Amino acid sequence: MTAHTTTLKIDDKVVDLPVREGTIGPAVVDIGKLYAQTGMFTYDPGFTSTAACESKITYIDGDEGVLLYRGYPIEQLAEHGDFLETCYLLLYGELPTPTQKADFDYRVTRHTMVHEQMMRFFQGFRRDAHPMAVMVASVGAMSAFYHDSTDISDPYQRMVASMRMIAKMPTLAAMAFKYSIGQPFVYPKNDLDYTSNFLRMCFAVPCEEYKVNPVLSRALDRIFILHADHEQNASTSTVRLAGSSGANPFACIAAGIACLWGPAHGGANEAALQMLQEIGHVENIPKYIAKAKDKNDPFRLMGFGHRVYKNYDPRAKIMQKTCHEVLGELGIKDDPLLDVAVELERIALSDPYFVEKKLYPNIDFYSGITLKAMGFPTDMFTVLFALARTVGWIGQWKEMIEDPSQRIGRPRQIYTGAPRRDYVAMAQRR
Numbered sequence: 007m008t009a010h011t012t013t014l015k016i017d018d019k020v021v022d023l024p025v026r027e028g029t030i031g032p033a034v035v036d037i038g039k040l041y042a043q044t045g046m047f048t049y050d051p052g053f054t055s056t057a058a059c060e061s062k063i064t065y066i067d068g069d070e071g072v073l074l075y076r077g078y079p080i081e082q083l084a085e086h087g088d089f090l091e092t093c094y095l096l097l098y099g100e101l102p103t104p105t106q107k108a109d110f111d112y113r114v115t116r117h118t119m120v121h122e123q124m125m126r127f128f129q130g131f132r133r134d135a136h137p138m139a140v141m142v143a144s145v146g147a148m149s150a151f152y153h154d155s156t157d158i159s160d161p162y163q164r165m166v167a168s169m170r171m172i173a174k175m176p177t178l179a180a181m182a183f184k185y186s187i188g189q190p191f192v193y194p195k196n197d198l199d200y201t202s203n204f205l206r207m208c209f210a211v212p213c214e215e216y217k218v219n220p221v222l223s224r225a226l227d228r229i230f231i232l233h234a235d236h237e238q239n240a241s242t243s244t245v246r247l248a249g250s251s252g253a254n255p256f257a258c259i260a261a262g263i264a265c266l267w268g269p270a271h272g273g274a275n276e277a278a279l280q281m282l283q284e285i286g287h288v289e290n291i292p293k294y295i296a297k298a299k300d301k302n303d304p305f306r307l308m309g310f311g312h313r314v315y316k317n318y319d320p321r322a323k324i325m326q327k328t329c330h331e332v333l334g335e336l337g338i339k340d341d342p343l344l345d346v347a348v349e350l351e352r353i354a355l356s357d358p359y360f361v362e363k364k365l366y367p368n369i370d371f372y373s374g375i376t377l378k379a380m381g382f383p384t385d386m387f388t389v390l391f392a393l394a395r396t397v398g399w400i401g402q403w404k405e406m407i408e409d410p411s412q413r414i415g416r417p418r419q420i421y422t423g424a425p426r427r428d429y430v431a432m433a434q435r436r
């Protein structure tokens with residue numbers, strides 16, 4: 007709602023701009039009519055000071071280290087709920103009743119198989135193709151296999167497409183993993199829960215029975231909850247921007263996956279693990295700390311600080327506990343990478359240099375170690391991120407489609423190229 011207005015003075019012209027208030031968080035100056043009134047745009051690289059939409063899904067307070075899904079603290083959801091409950095919450099706005107939860111679980115479980123012809127689609131990739139490349143292609147291809155759920159104007163088709171992507175993303179991710187290591191695909195089993203089913207599809211082989219470790223399943227389920235949504239980040243903004251053109255939902259999610267692949271976004275946990283491996287041992291830490299403090303040294307500490315959180319990342323606290331649970335369950339007590347991680351965390355929370363710059367450990371710092379311990383190679387880390395974030399992307403896409411004020415995205419620019427000039431014939435060019 008518009009609470010009041012603020013005044014903007016440009017030269018001798020005064021413009022009144024509405025100020026909008028959210029439920030919580032800072033007020034927002036509505037500049038939607040600024041160009042019409044002044045002939046000027048605003049300039050905001052990275053959109054760090056721009057609200058591109060109105061949303062009821064996720065709230066972040068970076069200064070206080072708060073993350074809320076539909077008003078519920080991430081700590082409570084990760085401790086008490088499961089991933090599919092979080093999916094229901096993000097999609098529908100409320101926690102499900104027991105009946106609603108059972109129905110939702112049933113519908114997702116019965117959509118986990120993918121079209122059999124997709125098996126042949128996978129065979130077109132090189133054996134050494136990066137799993138994220140496979141995911142971008144296979145999710146985009148779903149619109150060719152499931153064209154009965156691509157009409158975004160039909161609420162029923164939107165619902166079916168949403169169910170299909172939440173259900174089939176683990177199957178596609180497991181297929182990408184199996185393909186990369188040369189093992190046969192494993193079909194889903196309807197008697198397993200969402201995360202246990204995924205672990206089985208990743209690590210079972212046809213020649214022997216596979217028993218899911220409940221500690222690992224619960225840990226991965228918690229990781230999925232922590233990654234389910236994160237407000238208007240780069241990949242979510244990409245999904246919304248693609249969706250604003252009327253593109254089908256599978257294409258929009260494929261666009262989100264492509265954006266997530268970037269090392270500054272979804273690839274951060276892989277980069278953090280590679281950094282820990284480069285450091286190697288605790289005795290090497292002082293040398294690398296000195297390199298991190300040296301402005302002329304290209305080395306950067308990965309897994310520390312966050313663009314939004316200016317306090318401790320609330321997800322990192324949960325991830326730290328989860329990491330220790332997994333390593334303990336697997337009997338990994340003397341992991342040199344964990345030793346390096348713990349010492350780096352201690353330094354980051356006590357060294358004035360890191361405290362002043364707010365370079366605290368973030369979720370990527372511990373998730374890489376945890377996923378490695380579970381048996382996932384580093385090139386699968388971002389795939390798991392995409393699997394978890396799918397529900398957030400779908401919730402944001404669905405909210406955008408149903409928003410009557412939504413328009414096709416069209417950012418402006420400051421043009422700094424050549425002014426108008428006339429074409430010169432080839433013979434006259436020097």
